[in-house]
Amino acid sequence: MLRSQLDDLISQTLQAYPDLSDIILTVGKKIQAEVHGKLITVATRPGLGPLVPFQTEAVAMAMMGRNMRLYQDQLNTGSCDLSYELPGQARFRVNVFGQKGSLAIVMRKLSMTVPSMEQLKLPPIFNEMASEKYGMILVTGGTGTGKSTSLAALIDEINNQEYKHIVTLEDPVEFQHQHKRAVINQREMGIDFNTFASGLRAALRQAPKVILVGEIRDRETISIALEAAETGHLVLGTLHTSDAGQTVNRIIGMFELNEERLIRSRLAESLKYVVSQRLMLRQSGGRVAAFEIMRNNLRVKDLILNGEDDEKTFYNVIAEGDAYGMTTFDQYLMNLYENEIIAEDVAMLNASDRSRLKQMIDRVKSLRGEKVTDIEGLELDVDYGKK
Structure with missing residues (x-):
């Protein structure tokens, strides 16, 4: 899979579910988006059925690129962590891991801006922590x-x-x-x-x-x-x-x-x-x-x-x-x-x-x-x- 194809796939998912927190790709299941704690099946263009091993592997390789450290981590520990950015739309923390002989990918959406303590409604004592x-x-x-x-x-x-x-x-x-x-x-x-x-x-x-x-x-x-x-x-x-x-x-x-x-x-x-x-x-x-x-x-x-x-x-x-x-x-x-x-x-x-x-x-x-x-x-x- 080309990086441009991956970007288009993720962009479609974001447009359909702007409030999603995670995207999950695993063999035997259509692409899933987690929205407010619940999984929803993503309808993509062109329609993708349940994913097969070569598809999740292609997505993983498109994300990992030529970073040999990621491939080494995957080989040695069974998983690797990386970041993925869709310019102007979203950033993700990504975990690629093996399961039943194939690869699965979980993408956690990150905020494009740093939230303030007021926006998060953190307890007031956080202000004292910042002064330590x-x-x-x-x-x-x-x-x-x-x-x-x-x-x-x-x-x-x-x-x-x-x-x-x-x-x-x-x-x-x-x-x-x-x-x-x-x-x-x-x-x-x-x-x-x-x-x-x-x-x-x-x-x-x-x-x-x-x-x-x-x-x-x-x-x-x-x-x-x-x-x-x-x-x-x-x-x-x-x-x-x-x-x-x-x-x-x-x-x-x-x-x-x-x-x-x-x-x-x-x-x-x-x-x-x-x-x-x-x-x-x-x-x-x-x-x-x-x-x-x-x-x-x-x-x-x-x-x-x-x-x-x-x-x-x-x-x-x-x-x-x-x-x-x-x-x-x-x-x-x-x-x-x-x-x-x-x-x-x-x-x-x-x-x-x-x-x-x-x-x-x-x-x-x-x-x-x-x-x-x-x-x-x-x-x-x-x-x-x-x-």
Whole structure:
């Protein structure tokens, strides 16, 4: 497939579904577009039936071009990441991967402009994060939950306010920042550096004040990130963890048992915030983010140093940390539900502690005069225990 043919195919799909978030191409299925969390079959011109192996391979090769690093990644690991741009229309983050002996492609649409914190309606505490001078801020969540978007907005706010040198390490570059007050150098894995660890180590020699690490995947990367945070840099990074407690435990678990005390101490001193986020369906259409925010204070530091027990947990400390700008997922979901932004079933599906969230929702429903039980309709077995 020629690049021009691929561009035309993607352009047709964008015209048909301008609000799409992803395009999926896999053998045995027609092209799929994900719109607001639901897959829709794409009608293209000329009509394409279910894709066959040579078609997905042709698309992959048109995207990968002559970049031998991508072919090597595909051969060695079974997948590769790249960026794809349709000039004037859209940019995509692309993953090409093998499945059942053929290739599949997932294209995640990226914003052509860097969103602001106001546009994303990020919690106000993000403004305080943008003012931090050093330490580590981690944004966590599953794939497709908006981690990169939130970090891009945070970087943009720093860019608007501070005369600093910012270095980003990304795989691939998702948002293209312009120099404002800050100077921003964006580096892409496979083109400008080979691994996050090597890119981060090199960044320490590039005189940055702020470093963005696209993903902290291993012990070496987190070790260098901590070193950077300890030596006066502000380090922003992402992990694929679901909440603050899991994030801390994941980092500690990357190290040997005999290193645990030291890594707990370093993390307790360097970690500033952990922001975890989830995307969910909005009642009025589209999607909305929910956040858990943990800010380091004396109680959080104690938990990082000494671990959790039955009484002291990250969840409880966050739940009681409203004065510090902290919030649990359940508290944030409750606010979204109370303001009729999300439905009850969506809130419950994304809860961290369903029983706690259910109690909070029931209190609101009671004040509204709504039914608060979901056991109505059950009948009492009058013969129970008589046999």
